[in-house]
Amino acid sequence: MDSAITQRPSFSTLIRTASHEQHTEAESSSFMSDLLGGLLDVSAYARYTEQLWFVYRALEDAAQTLREDPVAGPFIQPELARVAELERDLAHLRGPDWRAGLSALPATAAYAARVEECARTWPGGYVAHHYTRYLGDLSGGQIIRGKAEQTWGFARKGDGVRFYVFEGISNPAAFKRGYRELLDGLDAVVPDELEKQRIVDECKFAFVLNTAVFRELGGEFPLSA
Numbered sequence: 642m643d644s645a646i647t648q649r650p651s652f653s654t655l656i657r658t659a660s661h662e663q664h665t666e667a668e669s670s671s672f673m674s675d676l677l678g679g680l681l682d683v684s685a686y687a688r689y690t691e692q693l694w695f696v697y698r699a700l701e702d703a704a705q706t707l708r709e710d711p712v713a714g715p716f717i718q719p720e721l722a723r724v725a726e727l728e729r730d731l732a733h734l735r736g737p738d739w740r741a742g743l744s745a746l747p748a749t750a751a752y753a754a755r756v757e758e759c760a761r762t763w764p765g766g767y768v769a770h771h772y773t774r775y776l777g778d779l780s781g782g783q784i785i786r787g788k789a790e791q792t793w794g795f796a797r798k799g800d801g802v803r804f805y806v807f808e809g810i811s812n813p814a815a816f817k818r819g820y821r822e823l824l825d826g827l828d829a830v831v832p833d834e835l836e837k838q839r840i841v842d843e844c845k846f847a848f849v850l851n852t853a854v855f856r857e858l859g860g861e862f863p864l865s866a
């Protein structure tokens with residue numbers, strides 16, 4: 642057996658390390674920093690939550706058709722679904738007519754369109770988007786929830802922050818371990834190294850798309866200071 646092959650990093654390690662730089666960039670965007678720093682009004686948080694709704698609609702509308710797909714299917718797990726939670730949060734943030742005032746920023750529309758395109762034409766690309774969002778929500782999302790509760794007074798794990806609460810996942814660390822095993826399992830269904838690299842590249846692109854949404858949100862909610 643070729644030792645260079647046996648020693649190569651697992652796919653979950655590869656995708657995490659390859660997107661590390663983009664993660665830092667997304668994390669340190671001025672909109673996120675201001676939001677987490679408690680410097681923005683709750684309307685900025687509501688506007689951000691609206692943008693998430695468009696992205697998760699795209700991710701989850703595809704779930705039914707991709708469930709049987711050998712590449713994307715194993716990732717589709719009902720306990721991850723977020724649209725219902727986002728809708729409860731939006732009803733709390735914007736009131737019962739929340740749908741009427743909803744609009745996607747151009748960057749959000751582009752992001753959702755790319756997710757839809759992957760879902761329709763490229764299951765591997767869909768996995769890249771799935772990973773970028775859901776594993777992030779299970780990780781840094783928990784930091785955002787705590788800050789949001791603290792800053793705008795939402796009930797702990799209640800309306801307004803339900804998006805960050807995974808009722809069906811009692812042990813997020815264990816769930817993430819299982820998710821990484823699914824990523825590593827891609828080796829069996831995606832043996833082509835080039836295709837795996839394309840998936841990693843799509844993950845980096847997913848971060849770029851998220852950062853673009855933050856940039857436009859930052860434009861809407863600039864700090865006057």
Ligand code: HEM
Pocket residue numbers: 653656657664667668669673674677772773774776777778780781782784785817847848851
């Ligand atoms: C201020 C915002 C953010 C904070 C504070 C944050 C924080 C974190 C932390 C602490 C982890 C590590 C968890 C662990 O090792 O288990 C993590 C992982 C992750 N984050 Fe973020 N994050 C933020 C924004 C984002 C954004 C915008 C995305 C992409 C949409 C994202 C995607 C991810 C992903 C995919 C992982 C999992 C990496 C892996 O273990 O494979 N994060 N985040």
